[in-house]
Amino acid sequence: MKIKKIELFAVNLPLIQPFIISYATYPNIQSIIVKMTTECGLVGWGESVPDEHITGETPHSAYAMLKNTLAPLMIGQNPMEFEKIHELMDQSVHRAPAAKAAIDMACFDVTGKKLNVPVYQLLGGRYHEKFPVTHVLSIEEPEKMANEAEEKVKEGYTSFKMKVGRDVMGDVKRIRAVRERVGEDIAIRVDVNQGWGNSANTLQALRHLEKLGIDWLEQPVAQDDIDAMVEIKSKSTVPLMIDEGIRDMNNMREIIAKRAADKVNIKLMKCGGIYPAVKLATMAEMAGIECQIGSMVESSIGSAAGFHVAFSKKIIKSVELTGPVKFSKDIGDLKDSYIIPHIQLNERPGLGVSIDETVLTELTQYSDSIE
Known part of the structure; x- marks a missing residue:
């Protein structure tokens, strides 16, 4: 061929x-x-x-x-x-x-x-049957984020990824507002997208966040500041995820060597596709680091590719691939696989997207x- x-x-x-x-x-x-x-x-x-x-x-x-x-x-x-x-x-x-x-x-x-065969059969076969779908909350004022979270809980969502990173204490108010609104049984993950800049600001925020029962804190500092991640991880009980700081095998080697994160967020756009993503997941598994497959808000095509990696690997514990449910119009039909609060892939050949x-x-x- x-x-x-x-x-x-x-x-x-x-x-x-x-x-x-x-x-x-x-x-x-x-x-x-x-x-x-x-x-x-x-x-x-x-x-x-x-x-x-x-x-x-x-x-x-x-x-x-x-x-x-x-x-x-x-x-x-x-x-x-x-x-x-x-x-x-x-x-x-x-x-x-x-x-x-x-x-x-x-x-x-x-x-x-x-x-x-489906792509996941090319990667070792299907391991997971389904994954919870996490709803992503864009940065807004605390009340607006809390209102959206409450509405999504009524729709069946059981986990949220909160986008923050504007200002430390304002972000603490955003997270607290959502937690108070949805209760203690709903999972909240906090993604700062480098917005807190350094370890000092992050540790200030964590003094408040440790009481709010968040699942993990994602990329609070500049993407290349691995040493700041090491410091934060050593001084906090909140699990720490690295995202922008993990792009390739060189980054992964440094993260493993320095024990800089509890979790890594693998994105196909950062590493070059399905094949490199599988290599990163294997490296992480060898080091005992849990993985997530994340998103750059792709259409059905890119999202399906990420899901095939996620569904094939035991070390991948969560997914955040929500593009198809965020678009008013998509070129593919992956949205049909989102059966809130879970996603379950079909068994069509290739990526399985029409x-x-x-x-x-x-x-x-x-x-x-x-x-």
């Missing part, structure tokens, strides 16, 4: 409401969709959702990287040779993980279809074809 053609689509995915985190507000999500066609007529789909603050790529730069470098490199290659595919990409360009992730996903999708190419055309800003 050889790759014959790769088509690129730059799309705007419309959000139901703006997504607000510590460093940015997103009115919609800019994504690059890859359609990979083989000589035997099979089609694989991939997705790239870059973030200049994390992956070092913009939507325009990732699109250009795919169009001018990575896609031409793939023509004539066998998409089933995952190790070789990644070696070719890595030898051609340093980093660019979100661009590489789109190629990686399309290769896994088309390989699963060729072998007539693509509506009419919607894809409607959302496309520009496109290219490489043969």
